[in-house]
Amino acid sequence: xxxxxxxxxxxxxxxxxxxxxxxxxxxxxxxxxxxxxxxxxxxxxxxxxxxxxxxxxxxxxxxxxxxxxxxxxxxxxxxxxxxxxxxxxxxxxxxxxxxxxxxxxxxxxxxx
Amino acid sequence: xxxxxxxxxxxxxxxxxxxxxxxxxxxxxxxxxxxxxxxxxxxxxxxxxxxxxxxxxxxxxxxxxxxxxxxxxxxxxxxxxxxxxxxxxxxxxxxxxxxxxxxxxxxxxxxxxxxxxx
Numbered sequence: 157x158x159x160x161x162x163x164x165x166x167x168x169x170x171x172x173x174x175x176x177x178x179x180x181x182x183x184x185x186x187x188x189x190x191x192x193x194x195x196x197x198x199x200x201x202x203x204x205x206x207x208x209x210x211x212x213x214x215x216x217x218x219x220x221x222x223x224x225x226x227x228x229x230x231x232x233x234x235x236x237x238x239x240x241x242x243x244x245x246x247x248x249x250x251x252x253x254x255x256x257x258x259x260x261x262x263x264x265x266x267x268x
Numbered sequence: 269x270x271x272x273x274x275x276x277x278x279x280x281x282x283x284x285x286x287x288x289x290x291x292x293x294x295x296x297x298x299x300x301x302x303x304x305x306x307x308x309x310x311x312x313x314x315x316x317x318x319x320x321x322x323x324x325x326x327x328x329x330x331x332x333x334x335x336x337x338x339x340x341x342x343x344x345x346x347x348x349x350x351x352x353x354x355x356x357x358x359x360x361x362x363x364x365x366x367x368x369x370x371x372x373x374x375x376x377x378x379x380x381x382x383x384x385x386x
Contacts, residue, residue, distance in 0.1 A: 191371060195373070203378075207372060210371065210374075250372075250373075256329065262312050
């Protein structure tokens with residue numbers, strides 16, 4: 157299985173300041189169709205998980221442009237340009253290029 | 269906009285079978301995949317597997333010997349059965365939709381807590 161390792165596991169951030177989450181995979185996971193299926197999810201209490209970013213850097217419908225994704229190979233990053241109160245939650249990276257799909261351990265974003 | 273809703277018994281006894289249903293509304297899931305994911309309390313997310321609308325399946329090897337997915341297309345319902353459960357199977361179970369060849373899960377249910385206890 158591909159192991160996804162996120163850092164940090166906890167990220168206290170001041171409102172209005174940027175935040176960055178790293179996701180490193182144990183191996184490259186380029187699909188046979190040439191795509192790297194790396195996505196980012198947000199989990200907030202009482203709400204369904206929400207897709208933020210797909211295929212490394214594509215923002216999903218309705219996701220604010222303060223969220224951005226980047227990376228290649230085995231290193232990927234989710235950035236929030238200016239953290240808002242509603243961004244509090246746990247963020248997961250996920251790979252869906254190889255079976256079984258696997259997730260990072262999650263990064264808890266909280267406000268200082 | 270498609271909505272997914274998980275439902276199930278909430279409490280299951282050890283060694284019994286956990287059965288959960290995912291009902292899809294507000295849109296068609298025809299041609300799509302439906303994944304099941306779980307989150308053990310205090311831990312991360314684990315992909316259990318997926319079922320295609322046509323019935324084809326792919327299971328995580330870690331659970332393959334104990335899990336079965338099925339689909340009732342007339343009701344837009346997907347079912348997960350997990351046999352011989354133990355306390356380690358206590359988790360919030362989610363269903364999520366994947367569009368073929370998209371490589372991501374774009375719509376998720378709220379999740380349902382299943383507790384294994386005597």
